[in-house]
Amino acid sequence: MAAAKPDSELVVETSHLTKIYQNRQIALNDATLSIEPGSVLGLLGPNGAGKTTFLRLILGLHRPTAGWAKVFNKTMTPNAADLRRRIGYIPTNPQFPKGMTPITYLDYIARLFGMPRDERKPRLASLIRAVDLLPHSGESIAHFTPGQTARLAVAASLINEPDLLIWDEPTHGLDIEARRSMLELIKTLAAEKTLILSSHNLTDVDEVCNHAAVLNKGQLIFFGSLQELKGRIRKNHYELDLDGDQKSITKALGVLKSMKEVTQAVLRQRRLDLKLTDDVPNTAILAQIFQVLFDNKVTLICLRSLGMQTEQAYLDLMEQEESRGFTRLVQLADAA
Known part of the structure; x- marks a missing residue:
């Protein structure tokens, strides 16, 4: 701020x-x-x-x-x-x-x-x-x-x-x-x-x-x-709604999973949950992902950034705070 x-x-x-x-x-x-x-x-x-x-x-x-x-x-x-x-x-x-x-x-x-x-x-x-x-x-x-x-x-x-x-x-x-x-x-x-x-x-x-x-x-x-709240949490976590035959989508998924920048790729029906590394610009990785989808004749219907949702950012923040609280309790117990 x-x-x-x-x-x-x-x-x-x-x-x-x-x-x-x-x-x-x-x-x-x-x-x-x-x-x-x-x-x-x-x-x-x-x-x-x-x-x-x-x-x-x-x-x-x-x-x-x-x-x-x-x-x-x-x-x-x-x-x-x-x-x-x-x-x-x-x-x-x-x-x-x-x-x-x-x-x-x-x-x-x-x-x-x-x-x-x-x-x-x-x-x-x-x-x-x-x-x-x-x-x-x-x-x-x-x-x-x-x-x-x-x-x-x-x-x-x-x-x-x-x-x-x-x-x-x-x-x-x-x-x-x-x-x-x-x-x-x-x-x-x-x-x-x-x-x-x-x-x-x-x-x-x-x-x-x-x-x-x-x-x-x-x-x-x-x-x-x-924007700070949303941007600091899971900024490279996306959902992609896809269209295409199942064989093409499965083939594209295999390629995406092999990319070192992709840390998670889970397909549920035709919705892809995708997590990327934070150490390179997301635009570069997304460009590669779009190319993989294009090469396999898979159409992108919608792209959502989960990190840009206040609800998800808030829940992640609360989860982090609860984890810190548990850590403090363990530290206190160890010091006793």
């Missing part, structure tokens, strides 16, 4: 951020990162990794045990209401008063922000249209679908025109259509705002994020661009 810009240009900065609950549970340990304007950060990690704790510290909902978090170059604390006014937050599974309608709820939130009546009305109308709730604006929230509830949460998080959006699992529980609408909205907002998105859906992260932070057992094990 490029060197951090001057402090004045950072949206979020943390230094050795740590949170210990009840003097025994380390929820977050020594997390240091910086988020520049225009970033769309995917916050990744398994359940219990510390993601929600990290977000709550950024929001000033919890006090850190050690270290600090700055938002817009000011230290975030539970009393920093001026900073929270510049943040739009959506928790996981947002809940709303069942007796209200979208209009009454958003009007209530706008009044909490001190927005005068002449500003509230057009702002509410604009947001309700933007999140496609106009046909339901007078209906009780109690009867909303998960997709409608998610759209209302988005409207509420945008009502104060924030510069930073922090959304915790924004596509959780949504059907395909609602999820697609949410992702398109995130792309639109990313053109003018900075976003932090906590998500278990790595396909979503791959589509909308440009940076990633990976937490595991309270430790920040990766922070950088999404």
